[in-house]
Amino acid sequence: MGILKSCYLNERPGKDILRSRLKEQEDLLFSNQNRIKESGLPVVVLVEGWGTAGKGTLIGRVINNIDPRFYKVATFDMPTADEKRRPFLHRYFEALPEAGKFRFYNTGWMNEIVNERITGKMSDSFYEKRIASIRRFERQLNDNGYLLLKFFMHISEEEQKKRIEELLSRVDTKWRVGDEDLWQNKHYKQCQKVIEKYIDDTDVSSSPWYIIDAASEKWAELQVLERLNEGIEIALSNSTMAVPLLQNTFPLVKMPKLAEIPLEGKALTDEEYKKKLGKLQDKLKDLHNRLYRKRVPLIIAYEGWDAAGKGGNIKRIAEALDPRGYEVHPIASPEPHEKARHYLWRFWTRLPKDGHVAIFDRTWYGRVMVERIEGFCSEND
Structure with a gap:
């Protein structure tokens, strides 16, 4: 049995029980x-699925049970030209x-x-890199206290064709x-193969996939609500537990x-220094032009003791750069709206476009x- 067909293992209840x-x-x-609000638990619900499977309808039915002040819906099409110039997860992190x-x-x-794989725009090696990035991204959310729930709305080829007609x-x-x-309907089996491969590659215990039988609106809603409430209950009960340390995946x-x-x-003497x-600076100016031509984004990160000269050093670096192609981000204590999100959120939202410098x-x-x-970050964090 394929991954997607696993949703049929749950027997649909009768109307009264449903x-x-x-x-x-x-x-x-x-x-x-209310418990989520009081505990400060952030909840991310990812709803994927076949075309005409009822993703929007499902979200609409679920949010009817939530105070509008405490949720937002984000809809994503394929990335725009400007979005493609940033890390591909940038808009989702934002x-x-x-x-x-x-x-x-x-x-x-x-x-x-999945769209890029189906259309042949993504090589196998690039796909593996994307999968690795996604697994790290989802793990980052889990490690920072987010509840991530991933649903795939599944319908058969025949059901999809019927709905389209x-x-x-x-x-x-x-x-x-x-x-x-x-x-998608014309190439259903080809799409199914790519979808199942992706789900298998990103189905992990900390953020598993839930395959939803979407043949019926109410039945689909019930499946999602049960998994959503179950996830909330588990997350709230585990909120005091230490986060397992993440194994480093990069060579140090x-x-x-x-x-x-x-x-x-x-x-240095003043004369040596100026020379x-x-x-x-001339070399840096040339390199900046090459960065722009080759569409390479660059991050320059400064840390150091107070009064060590970070500001002066940044000023001399900036003098050599085209002002249209760089931005300086002074980072102070996080603002309330930044504290309320993943601690990397305020950095992700400042990442440079390709060819630019941050x-x-x-x-x-x-x-x-x-x-x-200062005691704001635990040893485990």
């Missing part, structure tokens, strides 16, 4: 939203909810990857059928300790340095 269970879960979600709120993603990073038969609904839906270069770095004999500075005056490393010393 109605009763739905009412119970709707009331429970209404109650859970849309993350604040603590104590829901964010429903009406399709997301899965749809983007019904929508096309009415003037008021035919606009809802796009070329992508028609192509051994760095000397600060006390081991010799500082004596590093002074070397001019040459290096200079950070203090960085995310403050999480494990200053914040750790």
Whole structure:
């Protein structure tokens, strides 16, 4: 049995039982939203699925049970030209909810990857890199206290064809059928193979996929509500538990300790300094032009002791750069709206477009340095 067909293992209840269970879960979600608000639990609900599977309808039915002040819905099409110039997860990270709120993603990073795979625009090696990035991204959310729930709305090839024909038969609904839906149904088995591969590659215990039998609106809603409420209950009960330490996936270069770095004999005369500075700034100016031509984004990160000269150094770097192609980000204590999100959110939203430079005056490393010393960051964090 394929991954998608696993949704049929759950037997659909009769109308009366379905109605009763739905009412119970709707009331429970209404109650859970207050617990989420009080605990500060941020909830991300990713809804993916076949075209015409009812993703938007499902989200609409679920949010009817939540105070509108505590949720937002984000809908994503394929990335624009400007969005493609940033890290591909940038727009999804930017849309993350604040603590104590829901964010429903009406399709997301899965749809983007699957579409490019189906159309042959993504090589196997690039696909593997994307999958690795997605697994790290989802793990980051889990590690920072987010509840991430991933649903795939599944319908059969025949059911999809039937829905497409019904929508096309009415003037008021035919606009809802796009070329992508028609192509998808015509190449259903090809699409299914890519979808199942993606789900298998990103189905992990910390953020598993839930395959939803979407043949019936109410039955689909019940399945989602039960998984959503169950996830909330588990997340709230585990909120006091320590987060397991994340294994590093990047090779590390051994760095000397600060006390081991010799500082004596590093002074220059004014004449030497001006001569070397001019040459290096000219070289940096040329490199900046090459970065732009090759569409390479660059991050320059500054950390250091107070009064160590970070500001002056940044000024001299900036003098050599085209002002249209860089931005300096002075990082102070996080604002309330930044504290309410993933601690990396305020850095993700400042990442440069390709060909541009972002200079950070203090960085995310403050999480494990200053914040750790001042007691704002636990040892486990």
